[in-house]
Amino acid sequence: GIQVEQSPPDLILQEGANSTLRCNFSDSVNNLQWFHQNPWGQLINLFYIPSGTKQNGRLSATTVATERYSLLYISSSQTTDSGVYFCAVGANFGNEKLTFGTGTRLTIIP
Amino acid sequence: DGGITQSPKYLFRKEGQNVTLSCEQNLNHDAMYWYRQDPGQGLRLIYYSQIVNDFQKGDIAEGYSVSREKKESFPLTVTSAQKNPTAFYLCASSDRVGGYTFGSGTRLTVV
Numbered sequence: 001g002i003q004v005e006q007s008p009p010d011l012i013l014q015e016g017a018n019s020t021l022r023c024n025f026s027d028s029v030n031n032l033q034w035f036h037q038n039p040w041g042q043l044i045n046l047f048y049i050p051s052g053t054k055q056n057g058r059l060s061a062t063t064v065a066t067e068r069y070s071l072l073y074i075s076s077s078q079t080t081d082s083g084v085y086f087c088a089v090g091a092n093f094g095n096e097k098l099t100f101g102t103g104t105r106l107t108i109i110p
Numbered sequence: 111d112g113g114i115t116q117s118p119k120y121l122f123r124k125e126g127q128n129v130t131l132s133c134e135q136n137l138n139h140d141a142m143y144w145y146r147q148d149p150g151q152g153l154r155l156i157y158y159s160q161i162v163n164d165f166q167k168g169d170i171a172e173g174y175s176v177s178r179e180k181k182e183s184f185p186l187t188v189t190s191a192q193k194n195p196t197a198f199y200l201c202a203s204s205d206r207v208g209g210y211t212f213g214s215g216t217r218l219t220v221v
Contacts, residue, residue: 001169031208041147041198043212086152088210096208097143097168100152 002027004101006087012107013077021072021104023087031090031098032063034072038083046072046085077108112137116201116213122221123188123195131186131216133201140206142184146170147198147215156199159184188218196220 003026013019025032034046047054047061049070054061058078063070074081084103090096114135123129135142141160145153155168159178173192178184188195201213 033208033210035210035212041200041215041217043200043202045210045212048207048209088153090208094206094208096141096204097155097158097166098210100145100154102152 002029002089002091002099004087004089004099006085006101006104008104009102010105010107012109015077015079015108015110017077017108019074019077019106021074021085021087021106023070023072023089023101025068025070025087025089027068027091029065029068029089029091030093031096032070033088033098034061034070035086035088036081036083037086037103043086074106077106079108079110082106082108114201114203114211114213116199116216118216119214121216121218123218124221126190128187128189129218131188131199131201131218133184133186133213134182135184135203135211135213136182137203137205137211138181139203139211140181141204142178143202143204143210144168144174144176144184144186145200145202147200153200156186 005024051065058075060073088098088100117132143158144156157176159165175187199216
């Protein structure tokens with residue numbers, strides 16, 4: 001199956017800093033999503049981005065499918081950005097089981 | 111508001127007991143999924159269903175069972191055959207494009 005690696009595993013930043021989270025995957029994908037898991041365990045879908053670039057407020061994501069990686073950018077970090085960020089991939093379009101990476105734990109210090 | 115409801119939020123199981131976790135969605139999604147998360151780990155797929163009355167095993171299906179009798183519902187039973195069931199269980203559904211929505215999870219503890 002597809003392997004997913006995320007880096008760094010942990011990241012501690014001061015409030016207001018910018019960060020870049022990376023997701024590498026081992027094979028071609030047609031489904032790639034980024035999620036944020038808050039301290040209570042809730043997973044929120046941030047982006048569906050199998051290719052290209054998307055932006056939503058302070059967050060943006062870029063996937064370069066031909067080079068098998070995706071990047072999540074967080075600008076002007078806030079304490080509410082703390083939590084674990086997961087990248088998940090699937091080989092096919094549409095309704096599809098996803099393989100998750102082990103996540104990047106982000107801690108924003110006031 | 112559309113979403114996924116998981117219940118209960120916390121569940122305690124005695125050794126040798128079967129328990130059922132509920133997952134209901136009103137998003138009109140065809141596909142539903144169960145994932146397990148252990149502390150400090152990513153999510154691992156237990157079972158998934160792409161259509162009513164059909165489901166497939168995921169990577170860690172041993173000791174679990176599911177049913178999909180209605181589009182809205184995908185309950186997960188943790189059987190006594192699951193040797194280490196203490197974990198956080200997450201249910202999800204996906205739309206036609208494949209975008210996922212997750213429920214808020216059930217924390218299962220063996221006592």
